[in-house]
Amino acid sequence: xxxxxxxxxxxxxxxxxxxxxxxxxxxxxxxxxxxxxxxxxxxxxxxxxxxxxxxxxxxxxxxxxxxxxxxxxxxxxxxxxxxxxxxxxxxxxxxxxxxxxxxxxxxxxxxxxxxxxxxxxxxxxxxxxxxxxxxxxxxxxxxxxxxxxxxxxxxxxxxxxxxxxxxxxxxxxxxxxxxxxxxxxxxxxxxxxxxxxxxxxxxxxxxxxxxxxxxxxxxxxxxxxxxxxxxxxxxxxxxxxxxxxxxxxxxxxxxxxxxxxxxxxxxxxxxxxxxxxxxxxxxxxxxxxxxxxxxxxxxxxxxxxxxxx
Amino acid sequence: xxxxxxxxxxxxxxxxxxxxxxxxxxxxxxxxxxxxxxxxxxxxxxxxxxxxxxxxxxxxxxxxxxxxxxxxxxxxxxxxxxxxxxxxxxxxxxxxxxxxxxxxxxxxxxxxxxxxxxxxxxxxxxxxxxxxxxxxxxxxxxxxxxxxxxxxxxxxxxxxxxxxxxxxxxxxxxxxxxxxxxxxxxxxxxxxxxxxxxxxxxxxxxxxxxxxxxxxxxxxxxxxxxxxxxxxxxxxxxxxxxxxxxxxxxxxxxxxxxxxxxxxxxxxxxxxxxxxxxxxxxxxxxxxxxxxxxxxxxxxxxxxxxxxxxxxxxxxxxxxxxxxxxxxxxxxxxxxxxxxxxxxxxxxxxxxxxxxxxxxxxxxxx
Numbered sequence: 001x002x003x004x005x006x007x008x009x010x011x012x013x014x015x016x017x018x019x020x021x022x023x024x025x026x027x028x029x030x031x032x033x034x035x036x037x038x039x040x041x042x043x044x045x046x047x048x049x050x051x052x053x054x055x056x057x058x059x060x061x062x063x064x065x066x067x068x069x070x071x072x073x074x075x076x077x078x079x080x081x082x083x084x085x086x087x088x089x090x091x092x093x094x095x096x097x098x099x100x101x102x103x104x105x106x107x108x109x110x111x112x113x114x115x116x117x118x119x120x121x122x123x124x125x126x127x128x129x130x131x132x133x134x135x136x137x138x139x140x141x142x143x144x145x146x147x148x149x150x151x152x153x154x155x156x157x158x159x160x161x162x163x164x165x166x167x168x169x170x171x172x173x174x175x176x177x178x179x180x181x182x183x184x185x186x187x188x189x190x191x192x193x194x195x196x197x198x199x200x201x202x203x204x205x206x207x208x209x210x211x212x213x214x215x216x217x218x219x220x221x222x223x224x225x226x227x228x229x230x231x232x233x234x235x236x237x238x239x240x241x242x243x244x245x246x247x248x249x250x251x252x253x254x255x256x257x258x259x260x261x262x263x264x265x266x267x268x269x270x271x272x273x274x275x276x277x278x279x280x281x282x283x284x285x286x287x288x289x290x291x292x293x294x295x296x297x298x299x300x301x302x303x304x305x306x307x308x309x
Numbered sequence: 310x311x312x313x314x315x316x317x318x319x320x321x322x323x324x325x326x327x328x329x330x331x332x333x334x335x336x337x338x339x340x341x342x343x344x345x346x347x348x349x350x351x352x353x354x355x356x357x358x359x360x361x362x363x364x365x366x367x368x369x370x371x372x373x374x375x376x377x378x379x380x381x382x383x384x385x386x387x388x389x390x391x392x393x394x395x396x397x398x399x400x401x402x403x404x405x406x407x408x409x410x411x412x413x414x415x416x417x418x419x420x421x422x423x424x425x426x427x428x429x430x431x432x433x434x435x436x437x438x439x440x441x442x443x444x445x446x447x448x449x450x451x452x453x454x455x456x457x458x459x460x461x462x463x464x465x466x467x468x469x470x471x472x473x474x475x476x477x478x479x480x481x482x483x484x485x486x487x488x489x490x491x492x493x494x495x496x497x498x499x500x501x502x503x504x505x506x507x508x509x510x511x512x513x514x515x516x517x518x519x520x521x522x523x524x525x526x527x528x529x530x531x532x533x534x535x536x537x538x539x540x541x542x543x544x545x546x547x548x549x550x551x552x553x554x555x556x557x558x559x560x561x562x563x564x565x566x567x568x569x570x571x572x573x574x575x576x577x578x579x580x581x582x583x584x585x586x587x588x589x590x591x592x593x594x595x596x597x598x599x600x601x602x603x604x605x606x607x608x609x610x611x612x613x614x615x616x617x618x619x620x621x622x623x624x625x626x627x628x629x630x631x632x633x634x635x636x637x638x639x640x641x642x643x644x645x646x647x648x649x650x651x652x653x654x655x656x657x658x659x660x661x662x663x664x665x666x667x668x669x670x671x672x673x674x675x
Contacts, residue, residue: 209372210405212392214419215470224418228409 049281057275067282088266088283092290095263098177098252099245102184106192106241107234109185114196114233115226118203129197132190140187144254147183148174175257183251188244192237199233200226235302243291263287317381318474318506319346319369324378324388326364338364339375340530346474346508346523351500353509355517356527357553362510365527366476369508371395382473393422398467399476403483404459406451412462413438413447419470437465440499457488464496468503477509481516493520514554518542526550542601546587548673551599558605558641560598560670567591572672574598578635580614584670597673602644604669607631607655613662617641619655629654633661 049067051059069075074085117128135143150156151173158170173179203226211221227234249264258265263283270280326339339361346352354362367373369380371392380388387395398419406415416437420430438444441461446454451462460480467475477496481489497520500507511517517524518538525535526549534546545551548559562574565581574596575581584598610616617633620640626647631654633641643663645654655661 204405206401206403206405207407209392210399210401210407211418212372213370213397213399214466215393215422216418217391217393220422225407231409 045281045284049278049285051278053276053278055275057271057277059277064278067276067278068286070276070279071282071286091261091266092263092287094260095246098180098184098262099242099248102181102188102245103192103238103242105181105185106189107238110189110192110196110237111230111234114193114200117193117197118200119205125201129194132193132197135186135190140250141254143186144183144251147179147186148254151179151182174255175259177256177260179255180252180260180262183255184245184248187248187251188241191240191244195236195240196230196233199230199236203229239295246291247287316348317345318348318350318383319508320344320379320381321365321369322379322381324365324368324375324380326361326368326373327376337530339368341378342530342532344525344532344535346506348506349504351497351507351509351520351522353511353517353521353524354527355511355514355524355553357512359529360527361530362512362527363478364530366399366478366508366510369474370397370399370476396470396473397476398470398472399478400463400467400480402478402480404463404480406459406462406466408450408452410451411447412443412449412451412454415451415462416466416469419466423470433469437469440468440502441465441495456484457492460484460492461495464499468499468505472505474506474508477507479510479512481511482513489516496520518554526553528553544585544588544671545599546674548597548599551671551673556602556642556644558600558602560600560639560641561595561637562598563595564593564672567593574670574672576615577637578615578617578639578641579637582614582665582670583668584672585668586672587674592672592674598670599673600665600670602630602642604666605641605643606664606666607633607643607645608662608664610660610662613664615641615663615665617661617663619657619659619661622655622657631655631661633663 048059050063050065052062052064052066054060069082071088072084072086073082075082113132117125117132120128148155152158153170153172153174155174157173158167161167162170173182207225207229208221211225216224247264247267248262249268252260252262253265256262267280267283267287270276270283274280321342321344324339324342325337327335327337329335342361342365344365354365356362364373368375368388371387371390371394375388378388379386382395382397387397407418410418413434416434417430420433425433434447435444438447441464443458443461443465446458451459454462460483463480480496481492484492493516496507496509509517509520518541521538523535523537524541526533526541528549534541534550536544541550541554545554545557551557551559560576560578562576564572565575566573567586570586571583572586572592573581574584576598582598586592605615606613615633615635617635619631620634621632623630623632624647628644628646631643631645633643635641641663
């Protein structure tokens with residue numbers, strides 16, 4: 001375009017640029033925090049994972065890939081050969097299974113809850129949201145310990161059941177897989193309900209009526225109309241539960257009694273009693289990489305589908 | 310009464326609907342409504358917002374259930390049947406197209422839910438796309454098409470399962486004036502081509518008059534009058550109907566004689582004129598006479614039945630409205646067609662006479 005740009009257009013363009021610059025400034029505080037406390041420590045972990053472990057914790061400033069090798073292999077004490085050892089992989093697998101089960105149960109319980117909230121009269125809805133956030137008012141550790149007191153052998157449930165003569169021996173619930181999933185479920189349920197609620201609240205219920213009008217019964221209206229339209233909320237809720245649940249630390253430690261090692265415990269051990277900081281750093285990074293790769297494929301898959309439809 | 314007659318597509322019998330909000334007073338949206346809608350009819354429920362017309366439509370669709378009364382579909386009482394079991398489809402006010410489906414998937418939805426075989430669904434969807442002239446856009450998402458196109462898809466979706474009755478809830482209200490005119494003609498064409506009974510809800514009297522075979526005028530949960538557009542316009546039974554449909558002059562007067570069944574009314578504005586009695590009634594005493602603006606002609610002062618002073622002249626392009634103040638102080642409006650030659654008509658402040666057309670005045674059933 002060789003045409004001279006008019007004065008007015010020039011001013012408009014300049015003010016647009018100004019506005020863009022101002023908007024960048026608005027993002028500065030959060031960018032600063034993310035860089036300083038998010039990306040910075042990650043880089044430290046990355047560097048540590050390629051260093052040698054010092055005998056009493058900490059690191060020696062010598063390059064080494066031992067941490068990554070140790071993740072999959074065990075060095076024989078006598079002849080120094082590497083032998084494949086899937087112990088850590090099993091722990092990862094167990095964590096993923098626990099997290100997936102937790103996410104699934106959260107979704108099954110959370111969806112009807114969110115639907116109920118979204119169908120209340122508008123003036124009541126914020127009260128329900130407030131109720132959902134009540135658990136956040138107390139500390140996670142306290143809440144987890146409270147669960148412990150409820151489900152242990154001498155806990156509320158067993159005492160009541162025994163008094164009513166439903167059972168004559170206490171059911172062991174504490175320090176089992178059940179306890180871990182229960183704890184995770186309790187901790188993360190609000191993270192499932194809130195995004196589900198926000199997408200169901202936006203749902204146009206005339207579409208539900210249109211479904212009924214076009215001969216769909218309740219079940220098919222749910223599967224063909226409500227669930228597809230609530231998909232953004234379902235995806236967000238599942239990610240918000242799955243990712244932190246994989247790396248959960250406090251809940252499995254307290255309710256699992258350390259009998260069932262999970263990723264969080266494992267990594268913490270390396271920095272504590274294990275005194276192998278590079279291994280801990282490598283384990284943390286491997287977890288992060290695995291989650292990122294899974295997410296990448298998921299997002300690429302689902303956005304590709306949307307384009308094809 | 311023969312309301313459950315098999316010939317009637319829809320027969321509503323003493324239908325009432327009361328809404329009870331929490332802690333609020335019960336509101337009667339429909340009050341003992343009885344209506345018969347014939348097969349292949351383009352039937353319009355007309356009235357201002359809050360008159361109960363949409364409630365009646367939702368009762369027929371099955372989104373709400375009546376508090377009292379019966380609704381028959383070809384003789385079968387459907388009042389308590391859930392919506393998905395009724396062979397009735399709806400075109401919603403805001404179309405309510407499924408945003409996660411394409412145009413074709415939207416149209417196929419009802420057929421799929423009815424469990425039709427795939428080949429039949431495909432053929433029917435294609436036929437529907439052709440009917441509403443949307444073949445090219447079948448693969449589009451519903452968010453990627455214009456309002457007028459969404460309207461066509463909504464029609465195709467509702468017509469695809471071949472409903473016994475099609476319900477239309479103010480489907481044209483979101484369109485601009487020109488598109489609305491086009492769609493009025495389009496709707497009438499679709500109704501003739503498909504032979505399906507249409508029940509159309511609107512608050513727009515012009516829309517109702519142009520498209521309908523019959524109109525039910527509703528107000529405050531009651532049906533005031535049912536009839537063809539001509540009957541409703543020419544013989545309004547009540548003041549509300551006369552006022553709501555078209556423009557009307559209301560003249561106060563008193564009946565002086567009823568010789569040969571033709572009442573003579575002495576108007577407060579002066580003259581005594583003949584006026585039609587309302588159907589099924591012999592009025593007496595003080596009455597209100599109505600007269601449409603186009604049934605009165607402006608003539609020079611001294612001539613015609615009524616005399617007055619021109620108060621206001623409003624130019625409308627095709628015609629001009631003259632507001633004339635009569636002897637008793639009331640306003641009378643006449644509408645004169647513009648031929649281009651009569652630019653020098655009466656102006657505000659001029660004295661003028663009004664000539665009333667013969668047999669045009671009607672007495673209201675007050």
